[in-house]
Amino acid sequence: MTIIFPSPIFGPIHSRRLGVSLGINLLPDDGKVCSFDCIYCECGFNAERRTKKLLPTREEVRTALEEKLKDMQANGPAPDVLTFAGNGEPTAHPHFPEIIEDTLALRDKYFPKAKVSVLSNSTFIDRPAVFEALNKIDNNILKLDTVDEEYIHLLDRPNGKYSVKKIIERMKEFEGNCIVQTMFLKGSYQGKDVDNTSDKYVLPWIEAVKEIAPRQVMIYTIDRETPDHNLQKATHEELDRIVALLEKEGIPATASY
Known part of the structure; x- marks a missing residue:
């Protein structure tokens, strides 16, 4: 059972990583729009989730968010975080930078202690306006599942041109103002091994x-049903080993099992 989220606001939900999270979905609620087509995506494969609806407008997002924040202020719960996620890649929205400005203003008005987070696959960080918007938020969470180009095309299946080298170079320009998020998993896809928990993948990634x-x-590892059924969770021991390797290098790290 894959998941398609309401739009433009969903939740609040309890996030494994972020606490009480109010979701902001900049994509339609009838399908999925993404520059990746990950084999582990809880929203399913792109081809099976074509949308007929338009993206929510900047005004629709702002109005819906303000209404929800007013309600949460009156009735609870207080959000720990406002999280851009949902049915695909949030930074693909043509008015993403302006929507971030609106969200920061509304956050400051209603819940100034709440963090603004964006879960991004990093494919649009070469756009200056997207880069600037991500640099303004509290939690700029950027995906980097591996540094192996061939493996990325097997696991994340980017649409169009993709260069992991260029993504890494652009990530470096945030000068530490980012959080790297990586999926570790095992199993197979179309007869090919997708286990990225071994040193072959982990050490170059570190x-x-x-x-x-x-x-x-x-x-993190798989938490919900995936569109391909030959995938398996990484074990606690495997994730703990990777966290220990990162911490040995002085990099703070957490694992979600």
Whole structure:
């Protein structure tokens, strides 16, 4: 059972990594729009989730968010975080930078202690306006599942041109104002092994993380049903080993099992 989120506001939900999280979905509620087509995505494969609806407008997002924040102020719970996530890649929205400005203003008005987070696959950080917007928020959470280009095309399946080297270079420009998020998993896809918990994948990835120098790394594994059924969770021991390797390099890290 894959998940398609309401739009533009959903929750609040309890996030494994972020606490009480009010979701902001800048994509339609009838399908998925993403520059990746990850084999582990809880929203399913892109081809099976084509949308007919338009993206929510900047005004629709702002109005819906303000109404929800007013309600939460009156009735609770107080959000720990306002999280841009949902049915695909939030930074793909043409008015993402302006929506971030609106969200920061509304956060300051209603819940100044709440953090603003964006879960991004990093594919649009080469756009200056997107980069600037991500640099203004509290939790700029950027995906880097591996540094192996061939593996990325098997696991994340980017649409169009993709260069992991360029992504890493752009991540470095945040000068530490980012959180790297990485999926570790096992199993197979179309007869190919997708286990990225071994040193073959982990050690070069750690070298890239050291270059990026994020303030934190979040590693996680499959939590919900995936569109491909030959995938398996990484074990607690495997994730703990990777966290220990990161911490040995002086990089704060957490694992979600």
